[in-house]
Amino acid sequence: MIPKFGNTEPVSEVVAALRTSGAAIVSSAVSQDLMEVVAAELRSGFDSCALTEQSAFDGGKTNRFNQVLRASSGAAELVEHDWVIAVADEILLPHCANYTIGSMTAIEILPGEDGQALHRDDTIYPIDLAGLELQIGVMWAISDFNEENGATRVVPGSHRYLRSWHLPNLGEWQSAEMSSGSVLFYLGSTWHGGGANLSQSSRIGLINTYCLGWLRQESNQYFENPPHVARHLSPSLRALLGYTPHGSGDDELGTFVGECDGWLDTPPRDAWRDERGQLGEESHVTDQMGS
Ligand SMILES: O=C(O)CCC(=O)C(=O)O
Ligand SMILES: [Fe+2]
Numbered sequence: 001m002i003p004k005f006g007n008t009e010p011v012s013e014v015v016a017a018l019r020t021s022g023a024a025i026v027s028s029a030v031s032q033d034l035m036e037v038v039a040a041e042l043r044s045g046f047d048s049c050a051l052t053e054q055s056a057f058d059g060g061k062t063n064r065f066n067q068v069l070r071a072s073s074g075a076a077e078l079v080e081h082d083w084v085i086a087v088a089d090e091i092l093l094p095h096c097a098n099y100t101i102g103s104m105t106a107i108e109i110l111p112g113e114d115g116q117a118l119h120r121d122d123t124i125y126p127i128d129l130a131g132l133e134l135q136i137g138v139m140w141a142i143s144d145f146n147e148e149n150g151a152t153r154v155v156p157g158s159h160r161y162l163r164s165w166h167l168p169n170l171g172e173w174q175s176a177e178m179s180s181g182s183v184l185f186y187l188g189s190t191w192h193g194g195g196a197n198l199s200q201s202s203r204i205g206l207i208n209t210y211c212l213g214w215l216r217q218e219s220n221q222y223f224e225n226p227p228h229v230a231r232h233l234s235p236s237l238r239a240l241l242g243y244t245p246h247g248s249g250d251d252e253l254g255t256f257v258g259e260c261d262g263w264l265d266t267p268p269r270d271a272w273r274d275e276r277g278q279l280g281e282e283s284h285v286t287d288q289m290g291s
Pocket of ligand 1: 107116121150151152153192193194195205207
């Protein structure tokens with residue numbers, strides 16, 4: 001089963017389940033009212049897709065688009081929701097000073113769509129190390145998700161198989177059934193895919209991925225959310241998009257000197273101002289030797 005939690009349960013239990021099963025659901029993390037707002041904001045984006053950008057992987061009866069923050073201010077609440085930040089902190093911060101959004105994708109699976117090929121999202125990165133998660137996926141149920149309408153299929157425990165090793169049993173997938181306003185967390189290494197929609201109505205979700213801050217983002221967030229868009233967003237959201245450096249001092253990555261709306265010279269959260277990796281000085285060595 002995909003472990004499922006109420007929205008008042010401790011984050012630590014959700015994170016423990018996510019580490020063990022590779023996926024976990026938090027029910028009713030936000031109100032249905034918010035989801036109705038987001039659904040209305042995304043509508044014209046879905047309609048203008050008109051199934052134009054399809055591939056075998058993306059499906060022939062699925063509308064998808066990025067640039068979600070331009071379409072929906074409600075989505076900004078989802079992207080930096082307390083639950084998401086709490087879970088992402090636990091999974092990603094052990095391996096980076098700060099993390100960023102890898103991609104934001106609004107997905108509408110229409111009636112008649114087939115099941116998507118099961119896959120891992122982290123195969124975009126040419127590395128696979130046991131215990132090192134490169135990214136997490138966060139799927140918000142904008143409509144209700146159930147097996148009939150194409151709820152995301154997840155293979156519990158499949159994150160434990162290295163790519164170079166052997167395949168988990170992909171037949172063991174389970175549907176991430178959840179009500180509108182709920183959220184599915186899954187690891188980048190967890191096998192999953194969109195479900196077949198056998199119902200008469202569409203299944204609508206928003207997947208945001210969050211990756212280690214020293215990795216290249218899956219979608220270019222600076223083009224998706226250029227400075228004139230980013231400047232209207234909160235500092236924490238701008239930081240999540242990458243409008244702040246990773247690390248500090250001589251080890252900053254993605255640094256920028258100049259004028260840019262939205263840029264933050266210093267990451268807005270204490271936890272993100274990390275001194276790890278600073279060049280050592282002789283005094284550090286002698287201090288450690290107790291002299
Ligand atoms: O739509 C879904 O439920 C999953 C989509 C997905 O996993 C993907 O496009 O990478
Ligand atoms: Fe995926």
